[in-house]
Amino acid sequence: MVWLFAVLKGIGGGLLLGLISLGPSFFALIKVGIQGGKMAGLRMALGIFLSDLVIALGCFYGLAGFFTMPMFQIGFAGFAAFGIIFIGVKGISVGYKKFIKNIQSPIGKSTNLLKGFIVNLMNPFVIILWVSLTATMSVGHDDTFEGRYTILVQILSMLITIFTLDLGKVYLSDYLGKRLNQRMYFFVNRYFGIILTGIGAYFLYHFIKLIVLMNIPLHLK
Numbered sequence: 001m002v003w004l005f006a007v008l009k010g011i012g013g014g015l016l017l018g019l020i021s022l023g024p025s026f027f028a029l030i031k032v033g034i035q036g037g038k039m040a041g042l043r044m045a046l047g048i049f050l051s052d053l054v055i056a057l058g059c060f061y062g063l064a065g066f067f068t069m070p071m072f073q074i075g076f077a078g079f080a081a082f083g084i085i086f087i088g089v090k091g092i093s094v095g096y097k098k099f100i101k102n103i104q105s106p107i108g109k110s111t112n113l114l115k116g117f118i119v120n121l122m123n124p125f126v127i128i129l130w131v132s133l134t135a136t137m138s139v140g141h142d143d144t145f146e147g148r149y150t151i152l153v154q155i156l157s158m159l160i161t162i163f164t165l166d167l168g169k170v171y172l173s174d175y176l177g178k179r180l181n182q183r184m185y186f187f188v189n190r191y192f193g194i195i196l197t198g199i200g201a202y203f204l205y206h207f208i209k210l211i212v213l214m215n216i217p218l219h220l221k
Helices: 002-020 024-067 070-093 096-104 109-121 124-138 145-177 182-220
Strands: none
Touching: 002 145, 024 070, 024 109, 024 124, 024 145, 024 182, 070 109, 070 124, 070 182, 096 182, 124 145
């Protein structure tokens, strides 16, 4: 009964996160689903799922302390900011002829899987989210096999629910993609490039803020 309750809580949390999540992986997934179709989108959704799984299990098995270290957060925020800005600017600046050539080129099966994994991992708030979630889930559970197993069941239920919602986004994107011509594809790519650049700029602000906060004690000495 306890495990069933954990599954239901995980599904509820996954539905909430899946519906309100508007990070870089969301826009990248929609873009790939529109341009590459169902299979490309499915591979990217799987990459996002594996990325979340690695982070969640890392937090579950005791890496939350490492993830919250100031030096790790600063380094990771900087990597995320410049990485997302690079992807966004690339989408904005690509010319029409080159864009058409790119979307007509065959895509390797591992490309979108790796892209989904990396783009999701670039979001520093994903790590903060899972650190907070695993800490919240552990409240009320003792450090026994049953207690830890219950938390793990809730985490996996949440991840599978989010993955299922991402699959729905892929099928919707593929449906929309079949109704867009190449010029519309081009403008969709540029639109998502602008959004990703904006998200990257916000991450850059977060990166600079972390540096400033870290240096505050040095100024007070």
